[in-house]
Amino acid sequence: MSVTLRSLSIPLRCLACLAWIGAGTGAALCDDALQVVIERAPFTIRPAASYDIPLKLAAQRTIQIVALADGVVMPFNITLGQSVAARTELLRLDAQMKQLEVDRASAALKAAQQLATTDKAPALVDVAQKELEIAQLRLNQTVTRMPWDGIVYRVHVTEGEYVRAGSPLLTVADPTQLFVDAPVDRATANVGDMVELKVEDVTVQGKLTAITPLSERLDPLRGLFQSVASGRVELDNGQGRFIAGQTVYSPMIPRMPVGEAPTAAISNAEDGGRKVQVIRDGLVRDIPVQLLGQVGEDHVWISGRFSPEDQLILQTSEPLPDGTIVTPRTYSDRNMTPPARKTDNQPQQAPVRTDF
Numbered sequence: 001m002s003v004t005l006r007s008l009s010i011p012l013r014c015l016a017c018l019a020w021i022g023a024g025t026g027a028a029l030c031d032d033a034l035q036v037v038i039e040r041a042p043f044t045i046r047p048a049a050s051y052d053i054p055l056k057l058a059a060q061r062t063i064q065i066v067a068l069a070d071g072v073v074m075p076f077n078i079t080l081g082q083s084v085a086a087r088t089e090l091l092r093l094d095a096q097m098k099q100l101e102v103d104r105a106s107a108a109l110k111a112a113q114q115l116a117t118t119d120k121a122p123a124l125v126d127v128a129q130k131e132l133e134i135a136q137l138r139l140n141q142t143v144t145r146m147p148w149d150g151i152v153y154r155v156h157v158t159e160g161e162y163v164r165a166g167s168p169l170l171t172v173a174d175p176t177q178l179f180v181d182a183p184v185d186r187a188t189a190n191v192g193d194m195v196e197l198k199v200e201d202v203t204v205q206g207k208l209t210a211i212t213p214l215s216e217r218l219d220p221l222r223g224l225f226q227s228v229a230s231g232r233v234e235l236d237n238g239q240g241r242f243i244a245g246q247t248v249y250s251p252m253i254p255r256m257p258v259g260e261a262p263t264a265a266i267s268n269a270e271d272g273g274r275k276v277q278v279i280r281d282g283l284v285r286d287i288p289v290q291l292l293g294q295v296g297e298d299h300v301w302i303s304g305r306f307s308p309e310d311q312l313i314l315q316t317s318e319p320l321p322d323g324t325i326v327t328p329r330t331y332s333d334r335n336m337t338p339p340a341r342k343t344d345n346q347p348q349q350a351p352v353r354t355d356f
Contacts, residue, residue, distance in 0.1 A: 036318045040279065043312035045259040048303075051220050055180055055248040057199065059173035060234065062153070062244075067163045068141035069093060075159050078170070084146045090170055091144050093163070098139040105132035150174045153244070176238050183218050183252040184211060184231035195233045198249040199242055206233035221252065224301045225293035228252070251290065254303035260295055261302050265314045276302065278310040279326055285310075286322035 071093030078090050105128070112128035154171035157163060182197060189195070194205045210232040214222065221228050235242065249255070261276060266289065269275040275288050287310075292301035313320075 038316050039314040040311045043259050043310050045257040045306045048254055048256050051254050053253050055182055057178045057180055057242055057244050057246045059175055059244045060177040060179050061174035064168050065144055065170045067165055067167045067169055070164050071142055073157050073159055073161045078152055080155055082152050086146055086148045088146045089143055090146055093142040095139055095142040098142055101135040102139050105135040144169055178237045179232055179234045180248045181230055182233050182250045183221050183228050186227040186229040199246050206235045209234050256303045257306045258301055258303045260299055263298050263300055265312055277313040280307055280310050282326050284320045284324040
């Protein structure tokens with residue numbers, strides 16, 4: 001049987017193959033081989049690192065509490081990650097001077113009240129009253145309280161540290177409402193839609209509350225989708241399943257290599273997903289894929305565990321199961337056996353002798 005080697009670099013070409021169904025990989029090729037036609041094409045992939053865009057949960061209400069006065073931080077019992085009820089004291093500054101100012105203003109008010117019983121104007125009492133209120137306000141500013149039920153995310157000071165007014169003391173957040181800024185398809189997404197994401201290994205549904213122009217950090221996705229935008233997706237975390245900072249995965253951000261493929265090369269997988277077939281190291285491989293953006297009418301971006309040497313199979317005249325050995329027709333000697341297949345726990349398949 002005469003065979004010739006044809007170039008692997010010819011795109012979209014129908015290749016005549018001889019499929020031999022035998023008992024094992026070591027069997028000799030025979031005359032009654034089944035002829036198979038494989039249409040294949042070179043497959044250029046982009047590394048997943050090109051789209052390495054980390055997403056994470058954040059609390060909708062997060063504030064940095066700052067000092068309202070100068071002073072020395074007094075001992076406090078608040079710890080990082082602690083849940084705190086609204087109006088609970090978080091920490092305080094040394095208030096000795098502020099307390100003395102209150103005492104002095106209180107004494108001045110009493111003196112003014114005594115003078116008011118004589119012929120002095122009662123306005124002196126009003127001035128003294130206001131001075132006392134100001135002194136009391138300054139005293140109160142040495143105490144920091146929790147604005148609402150929440151968690152202490154950061155502690156920026158230590159006991160005994162002198163701080164100025166405006167210096168950060170604590171960062172606190174409300175963990176019951178979380179959000180993430182994720183990519184959405186502007187052509188199909190609407191405010192109010194439920195969006196499926198993964199928080200680490202948990203699949204969740206979040207509500208799309210805003211659609212905005214694509215942010216700079218998501219800009220690498222422009223080449224994969226015709227109409228991509230940034231979306232604010234909010235999660236109700238009333239049961240406390242998640243915490244701010246957890247990693248979020250979006251189906252629009254590929255985590256594996258990406259390539260452009262004809263839609264005709266994509267088929268349904270047994271698990272309900274989608275797949276393509278490639279020729280890799282002399283084997284037919286089934287590659288589960290994730291569909292991304294459309295390219296024209298008959299091509300689409302896909303993401304899967306591809307290798308740079310993969311040859312994309314567009315179609316075959318006979319079904320070729322995963323793991324089938326593909327032997328180039330250069331093995332023209334009838335007594336030669338095809339190369340041994342790699343062992344990867346796949347069921348052993350019959351070799352396919354191809355006219356490459």
